[in-house]
Amino acid sequence: MERRAGWAIALLAWAGLAGCPEKVIDAFPLDVGYAMLEPCEAELPTVIGTESSLGELVSGDRAGHDWAHGRGYVLAPIADVWQALQDPCVSRIHTDRFVPLPGEEGDSFPLSFRIQVEEDSPIGQVAWIHTYRGGEVAEGGRSGYGMRYQKTEGIEYVRTQSGSLEAFPAPGDPSVTEVAYVHWLDAEQVGVAQAEGAVNDWFMDLLGELGQLGDVYQGNPVKPEWKICSGNGAGID
Numbered sequence: 754m755e756r757r758a759g760w761a762i763a764l765l766a767w768a769g770l771a772g773c774p775e776k777v778i779d780a781f782p783l784d785v786g787y788a789m790l791e792p793c794e795a796e797l798p799t800v801i802g803t804e805s806s807l808g809e810l811v812s813g814d815r816a817g818h819d820w821a822h823g824r825g826y827v828l829a830p831i832a833d834v835w836q837a838l839q840d841p842c843v844s845r846i847h848t849d850r851f852v853p854l855p856g857e858e859g860d861s862f863p864l865s866f867r868i869q870v871e872e873d874s875p876i877g878q879v880a881w882i883h884t885y886r887g888g889e890v891a892e893g894g895r896s897g898y899g900m901r902y903q904k905t906e907g908i909e910y911v912r913t914q915s916g917s918l919e920a921f922p923a924p925g926d927p928s929v930t931e932v933a934y935v936h937w938l939d940a941e942q943v944g945v946a947q948a949e950g951a952v953n954d955w956f957m958d959l960l961g962e963l964g965q966l967g968d969v970y971q972g973n974p975v976k977p978e979w980k981i982c983s984g985n986g987a988g989i990d
Contacts, residue, residue: 777909783861787886787901789917793933795822801929804828805965807956810949818913818939821948825956827930829963831922834930835898837962838920841866842982844885844902846914847954848872854882863888864900869907881907883914890919897921913939916951932956958982 798808807825814820827834837843841853848870856865864887871880887900903915916936923929934955938948957979960966966975 776907779903779905781884781903781905783858785901787862787864787888787890787899787917789899789919789933790901790915790935790937791820793822793824793919793935795824795933797824797931798826801826801828801923801926804971805960805963806971807953810952812945812949814945818937819943819945819948820938821934821936821945821952823934823949823952823956825932826923827920827932827959827963828928828965829930830928831897831920831930833963834920834932834959837959838887838898838900838918839864840962840982841868841885843958843962844868844900844916844955845958846870846883846951847978856885858884858886862886867905879908881911881914892919892921895921895924911940913937916955918955932959954979 805827810823812821845851850871852869854867858865883902884905885902890899899919901917934952936951961980962982
């Protein structure tokens with residue numbers, strides 16, 4: 754589970770060489786809603802084990818961006834998972850700092866919030882904003898929840914930074930939730946490894962919010978940033 758999204762260091766080093774970045778606005782059309790960015794191609798773990806687990810990620814680059822997909826089992830009911838996902842801390846991209854902001858799409862989507870992420874760099878602090886939306890989804894006779902975010906404002910060197918997830922009760926076991934993740938990334942000096950890191954962080958932050966992380970997870974030390982969320986599942990309207 755060492756898929757940490759340490760992409761910001763390389764990005765900000767590039768920014769320091771390239772000069773002061775410009776602020777850009779990226780459209781996030783309402784009509785795309787919170788549908789998955791694309792079908793998740795990853796497989797679930799072969800069995801539901803004794804702890805929550807993320808299966809093998811699949812990743813690559815195409816259509817001008819790097820991408821990563823993952824599926825996993827969370828040993829918690831769908832209601833608890835959805836409550837946890839409404840805490841902006843759980844869905845943040847890992848950077849030096851993050852600031853939850855009120856959503857601007859509350860009239861259009863059941864869940865709406867934004868996060869300003871901030872990084873220190875040789876040219877000073879830079880920041881950009883991700884807009885999040887979510888709500889109920891249905892698939893194959895199952896009801897669950899979906900979320901989607903993308904970078905909508907800020908540093909020009911991050912051209913694409915988008916993610917989506919869906920969560921459904923596991924068939925035959927309402928105490929377990931299936932989750933699927935997709936992440937896209939196109940930015941200077943970063944690649945597939947950072948896209949994989951974003952998927953892994955989203956899963957691990959969810960486990961941290963649910964109180965499922967100790968000091969070690971699957972034989973590896975648990976990173977402190979996976980355990981900083983409040984645990985109250987409080988979304989921002």
